[in-house]
Amino acid sequence: MPGLRDLGEVETLRRLAAARRAPPGTVVDAGDDAAVLRIRPDHELVATTDTQVEGRHFLPEWLDAVRIGARLATANLSDLAAMRATPRWALVSLGVRPEHDVAALIELQRGLAVELARHGAGIVGGNLTAVEGAEWYGLTLLGEVARGAAWTRHGARPGDLLLVSGHPGRAGAGARVAQRLGESARAPEWRALLEAWLEPAARAALALALGEGVTAAIDLSDGLAGDLMRLLEASGVGALLDEAAFPADPELTRAAQALGVDARSLVLGPSDDYELLLAIDPAAREATLAAARGAGVSLTAIGTLTDVPGTLELREAGGGVRAIEASGYDPFAGPA
Amino acid sequence: MPGLRDLGEVETLRRLAAARRAPPGTVVDAGDDAAVLRIRPDHELVATTDTQVEGRHFLPEWLDAVRIGARLATANLSDLAAMRATPRWALVSLGVRPEHDVAALIELQRGLAVELARHGAGIVGGNLTAVEGAEWYGLTLLGEVARGAAWTRHGARPGDLLLVSGHPGRAGAGARVAQRLGESARAPEWRALLEAWLEPAARAALALALGEGVTAAIDLSDGLAGDLMRLLEASGVGALLDEAAFPADPELTRAAQALGVDARSLVLGPSDDYELLLAIDPAAREATLAAARGAGVSLTAIGTLTDVPGTLELREAGGGVRAIEASGYDPFAGPA
Numbered sequence: 082m083p084g085l086r087d088l089g090e091v092e093t094l095r096r097l098a099a100a101r102r103a104p105p106g107t108v109v110d111a112g113d114d115a116a117v118l119r120i121r122p123d124h125e126l127v128a129t130t131d132t133q134v135e136g137r138h139f140l141p142e143w144l145d146a147v148r149i150g151a152r153l154a155t156a157n158l159s160d161l162a163a164m165r166a167t168p169r170w171a172l173v174s175l176g177v178r179p180e181h182d183v184a185a186l187i188e189l190q191r192g193l194a195v196e197l198a199r200h201g202a203g204i205v206g207g208n209l210t211a212v213e214g215a216e217w218y219g220l221t222l223l224g225e226v227a228r229g230a231a232w233t234r235h236g237a238r239p240g241d242l243l244l245v246s247g248h249p250g251r252a253g254a255g256a257r258v259a260q261r262l263g264e265s266a267r268a269p270e271w272r273a274l275l276e277a278w279l280e281p282a283a284r285a286a287l288a289l290a291l292g293e294g295v296t297a298a299i300d301l302s303d304g305l306a307g308d309l310m311r312l313l314e315a316s317g318v319g320a321l322l323d324e325a326a327f328p329a330d331p332e333l334t335r336a337a338q339a340l341g342v343d344a345r346s347l348v349l350g351p352s353d354d355y356e357l358l359l360a361i362d363p364a365a366r367e368a369t370l371a372a373a374r375g376a377g378v379s380l381t382a383i384g385t386l387t388d389v390p391g392t393l394e395l396r397e398a399g400g401g402v403r404a405i406e407a408s409g410y411d412p413f414a415g416p417a
Numbered sequence: 418m419p420g421l422r423d424l425g426e427v428e429t430l431r432r433l434a435a436a437r438r439a440p441p442g443t444v445v446d447a448g449d450d451a452a453v454l455r456i457r458p459d460h461e462l463v464a465t466t467d468t469q470v471e472g473r474h475f476l477p478e479w480l481d482a483v484r485i486g487a488r489l490a491t492a493n494l495s496d497l498a499a500m501r502a503t504p505r506w507a508l509v510s511l512g513v514r515p516e517h518d519v520a521a522l523i524e525l526q527r528g529l530a531v532e533l534a535r536h537g538a539g540i541v542g543g544n545l546t547a548v549e550g551a552e553w554y555g556l557t558l559l560g561e562v563a564r565g566a567a568w569t570r571h572g573a574r575p576g577d578l579l580l581v582s583g584h585p586g587r588a589g590a591g592a593r594v595a596q597r598l599g600e601s602a603r604a605p606e607w608r609a610l611l612e613a614w615l616e617p618a619a620r621a622a623l624a625l626a627l628g629e630g631v632t633a634a635i636d637l638s639d640g641l642a643g644d645l646m647r648l649l650e651a652s653g654v655g656a657l658l659d660e661a662a663f664p665a666d667p668e669l670t671r672a673a674q675a676l677g678v679d680a681r682s683l684v685l686g687p688s689d690d691y692e693l694l695l696a697i698d699p700a701a702r703e704a705t706l707a708a709a710r711g712a713g714v715s716l717t718a719i720g721t722l723t724d725v726p727g728t729l730e731l732r733e734a735g736g737g738v739r740a741i742e743a744s745g746y747d748p749f750a751g752p753a
């Protein structure tokens with residue numbers, strides 16, 4: 082298929098629109114000045130936005146167009162999961178080079194739309210513009226939640242349990258393995274870590290499966306220690322993590338050895354896993370874990386919240402307790 | 418104030434959030450994984466998104482940070498006006514260079530927020546990322562409209578009247594004058610055109626002041642002929658414009674002389690005026706014009722819709738009728 086320079090904006094938008102279907106609740110679809118959408122009665126609107134920049138949030142040599150689109154969906158779906166919202170409608174904003182092949186752009190939209198559709202959402206509008214340097218792909222995702230039922234970061238209390246889904250740190254470990262080993266990272270032994278980095282899945286189904294008892298939630302987009310610290314600051318509490326309680330992860334241990342780093346730094350450090358981190362009332366422990374098993378998602382209690390605001394400590398496997406420094410990913414940080 | 422590289426993402430976001438206030442209807446504000454917003458009963462959600470790219474949608478040498486922000490607001494407010502929606506909540510997505518001064522970024526947000534607040538809306542969330550080349554500023558604007566009351570592009574019928582607000586073509590003329598005359602374009606004689614280009618205002622108040630009788634609407638972001646053609650295609654009708662009925666515009670006539678072009682090409686050609694173009698039932702003519710006068714906005718009947726789908730004709734001042742070619746702005750078009 083020709084590039085955008087040949088087809089032009091209008092025809093490209095027409096082809097993109099023809100290749101997708103509007104999700105339920107769409108009153109006026111893309112192609113007008115704005116989309117008109119119908120929220121269910123007694124529900125509130127939940128809105129988030131995220132943009133992925135070429136070379137910064139994804140490396141084209143490691144991801145095809147479909148996976149780039151899927152990853153953009155996941156980043157936003159994960160934010161809604163952390164609010165307990167049901168995803169509904171998405172607006173896409175694309176900054177692409179004039180020579181970008183339109184077929185590849187339709188593939189990107191397909192990856193995005195398929196991942197959204199897995200959770201009941203779809204694209205209802207957007208915006209397409211030309212850029213000269215790095216391309217960027219932005220998504221605004223709208224969802225809904227029963228009135229008053231949204232989770233936030235600020236409801237956690239001392240004594241609450243801290244739970245995390247999946248295996249935090251794998252995405253960051255995958256990125257570091259790829260960076261260090263280059264093409265060799267494509268070997269089968271690194272597949273699980275590479276997939277965690279390149280094809281993360283939002284915990285949307287888990288969020289909707291859980292019952293009452295969650296007091297605060299955040300998704301892991303920067304790294305366990307960094308995102309946990311945000312939850313602690315918002316709630317005005319501290320946390321004591323129990324290293325022995327963390328889910329065993331031989332994949333991560335192997336990566337730590339290959340990279341010559343401490344496995345703990347991989348678990349706690351920068352990593353966009355899109356797992357959910359939850360604070361729950363201790364009384365809801367069994368029901369919460371049972372609901373997660375029912376949803377087919379591993380969920381592990383990894384610590385307890387304390388009454389010392391903003392402090393993050395780790396009880397090491399040996400029994401000692403030490404403070405943890407929370408350093409997330411900062412896109413503006415200069416070279417170290 | 419230092420740049421983003423020194424302050425970092427988290428502190429910059431904190432300062433941006435501290436410099437604004439959440440608009441009414443905000444249940445959970447920025448600072449969580451997503452915003453939670455409350456739609457009024459019996460209303461539908463209206464959503465649009467637009468991004469302005471440095472050097473393409475605006476030229477930094479002609480606009481300060483406050484005006485860049487205001488213009489981004491206007492582009493999105495205008496889309497909601499064309500749907501008859503009341504603006505409510507905005508999500509901002511910024512791609513900025515690490516050396517961008519944080520004080521300047523706060524100024525940009527101020528321009529954006531002030532323009533939104535003039536129409537009752539405000540910022541509830543966003544996203545900040547680092548770029549290396551051209552900066553881009555994206556906005557998703559959410560509004561609401563009484564159920565079933567949204568205007569669209571597709572309801573116009575043959576016999577309906579075509580009305581336009583303000584003086585279409587001024588923004589494009591201002592841009593061309595600036596391009597041609599450089600610094601001399603800052604002379605007082607060009608002020609009205611320069612303002613139309615650099616400080617356009619969305620017709621949000623007009624849209625909300627009008628009663629029943631509007632059958633279709635679109636905002637002028639590409640140019641009168643191009644945007645009108647979109648409305649004609651969506652509605653399956655044609656249009657006959659009456660040149661003698663167009664609002665007299667000595668400013669535009671003077672620009673046409675200075676540029677050595679036909680004034681008509683300035684009125685009809687590429688221009689992002691953010692005026693409203695409306696099709697109305699002829700029976701609503703007087704009430705519509707009276708409502709516009711009440712809102713302090715000039716609104717002019719410039720033609721009639723016909724039953725020849727997709728054809729756009731102009732009755733010239735001399736009496737002859739000729740076809741018009743609709744060529745809007747295409748960001749992907751190569752050099753002519």
